[in-house]
Every structure is written in structure tokens, then in C-alpha cells.
Amino acid sequence: MMQKYVGHTVTIIYQDKSGAFSKRRIRVLAVEGGKIKAHCYAAGAPRLFLAERIMAVQPVASVS
Secondary structure (H helix, E strand, C coil), rough: HHHHHHHEEEEEEEECCCCEEEEEEEEEEEEEEEEEEEEEEEEEEEEEHHHEEEEEEECCCCCC
16 A cells, blocks of 8 residues: 555644544654654654554655
């Protein structure tokens, strides 16, 4: 599902291990074995997300 977004910015709804939901804007860097390596714009740092915890994905339109 996320492989097609490699190199692109998307908004995700993510559920963490405690069950809390968050909305994040990320740039997908790689997808490997159910894990998404991404740059999280809110954190300003690389993050690792589990694909099974991503509830929704929305591509972000590029700004020209």
C-alpha cells in the first residue's frame, strides 16, 4: 500500500501502541517488511512507522 508513495509527501492517520491517534505529514523514504521509514515534518526528524498502524493515507498535492 505505501510502496507507491516512496519519495512523496502524504498525510497519515496513525494509531500508536497505546491506541492514541495522530495526524501526521510525512515524506516516505522507504518501505521494508511492513515498516515505513519517513521524515516526519512535525518532529523535524526521521521516524519509523508500522504499516499495520496506519489507518488512512492521503497524498499531499505538490506546490508549484
